[in-house]
Amino acid sequence: xxxxxxxxxxxxxxxxxxxxxxxxxxxxxxxxxxxxxxxxxxxxxxxxxxxxxxxxxxxxxxxxxxxxxxxxxxxxxxxxxxxxxxxxxxxxxxxxxxxxxxxxxxxxxxxxxxxxxxxxx
Amino acid sequence: xxxxxxxxxxxxxxxxxxxxxxxxxxxxxxxxxxxxxxxxxxxxxxxxxxxxxxxxxxxxxxxxxxxxxxxxxxxxxxxxxxxxxxxxxxxxxxxxxxxxxxxxxxxxxxxxxxxxxxxxx
Numbered sequence: 207x208x209x210x211x212x213x214x215x216x217x218x219x220x221x222x223x224x225x226x227x228x229x230x231x232x233x234x235x236x237x238x239x240x241x242x243x244x245x246x247x248x249x250x251x252x253x254x255x256x257x258x259x260x261x262x263x264x265x266x267x268x269x270x271x272x273x274x275x276x277x278x279x280x281x282x283x284x285x286x287x288x289x290x291x292x293x294x295x296x297x298x299x300x301x302x303x304x305x306x307x308x309x310x311x312x313x314x315x316x317x318x319x320x321x322x323x324x325x326x327x
Numbered sequence: 328x329x330x331x332x333x334x335x336x337x338x339x340x341x342x343x344x345x346x347x348x349x350x351x352x353x354x355x356x357x358x359x360x361x362x363x364x365x366x367x368x369x370x371x372x373x374x375x376x377x378x379x380x381x382x383x384x385x386x387x388x389x390x391x392x393x394x395x396x397x398x399x400x401x402x403x404x405x406x407x408x409x410x411x412x413x414x415x416x417x418x419x420x421x422x423x424x425x426x427x428x429x430x431x432x433x434x435x436x437x438x439x440x441x442x443x444x445x446x447x448x
Contacts, residue, residue, distance in 0.1 A: 208407050209391060211398040231405050233377035234427050236355060238403070256354035262401075270330060277332040280383075282359070284352050286329050304425060306355050 207231050207326070214262050218242065218300050220327045225319060227303065227311055228327040239303045239324065247293040250313035257285045257305045264299035268292065328352050328447070335383050339363065339421050341448045346440060348424065348432055349448040360424045360445065362432075368414040371434035378406045378426045385420035389413065 207230065217230050217240055224244045231238035240262070249269075259266060259277060266277040268285065269292040277283045285291050312320045328351065338351050338361055345365045352359030361383070370390075380387060380398060387398040389406065390413040398404045406412050433441045 208405050209396065209410065211396050211402045211404050213399075213402050215401075231379065231403065233379055233405050233407075233425070234357060236357065236425075238379065238405075258352065258354055258359065275330065275332055278334075280336075281332045281334050282352065283332050284329050284354050284359075286354075289330065304354070304357070 214240065214300070214302070217327055218262070224298075225311070226321060227324055229324050230302075230327060232307065235307055236304055237307050237309070237324075239305070241301055241303070242298060243293060243295045243301060244298045245295060248312060248315060248317075248319060249290055249292045250315045251290045252285075252287050252305075252309060252313040254287055255306045255309045256287050257303060257309065259283050259285070259293075260302040260304075262300040262302055264295065264297055266299045266301060267294040267296070269294060335361065335421070335423070338448055339383070345419075346432070347442060348445055350445050351423075351448060353428065356428055357425055358428050358430070358445075360426070362422055362424070363419060364414060364416045364422060365419045366416060369433060369436060369438075369440060370411055370413045371436045372411045373408050373426075373430060373434040375408055376427045376430045377408050378424060378430065380404050380406070380414075381423040381425075383421040383423055385416065385418055387420045387422060388415040388417070390415060
């Protein structure tokens with residue numbers, strides 16, 4: 207995953223399920239992850255990790271307790287640790303995330319949606 | 328810079344000089360930076376910092392001592408600490424970088440190209 211160009215389309219083509227992040231890169235204790243998402247995720251927050259979302263394809267909405275942000279294709283958003291948020295994708299959205307190694311997709315909530323031991327693709 | 332969508336085009340419109348990175352985001356001790364580049368940069372490496380480049384627009388080349396990698400629009404590359412590299416942009420390229428706070432653009436080389444105290448835009 208180092209010193210080589212990484213093509214998003216090639217990586218996304220390997221993903222066959224929603225809300226199932228995969229690792230495509232690692233640097234400075236952070237993971238670069240991608241996921242295909244569709245529908246509503248759960249409300250959650252991350253105790254210790256800030257989280258960056260970049261919308262590679264589609265239109266992402268993130269609900270906060272006081273507002274909803276729309277993140278269009280080619281835009282990013284940074285959600286600080288401790289802030290409750292709920293990602294929503296009305297149609298399929300392709301996202302890239304930067305976050306510390308070990309960050310759980312469901313944050314402090316651990317349930318059947320939680321993904322651990324993510325695959326490197 | 329938090330909890331709000333960040334549009335690359337809006338940010339790049341504020342940049343008027345080449346090889347002059349600006350900060351657009353911060354998370355987990357890392358900075359998200361953008362720059363317009365054109366021409367050849369210098370050979371350098373970063374002693375302690377891995378560096379991610381994402382090509383927002385154009386085509387970036389990174390020369391390594393043993394090869395040259397082409398990073399097309401929409402692709403990323405991760406250059407590990409200690410690895411000598413030389414970014415080259417035959418035409419204007421817009422890049423996003425993700426690296427630890429304090430990373431110098433010229434790495435261990437400090438000269439007239441070195442940019443410190445980067446502006447947040």
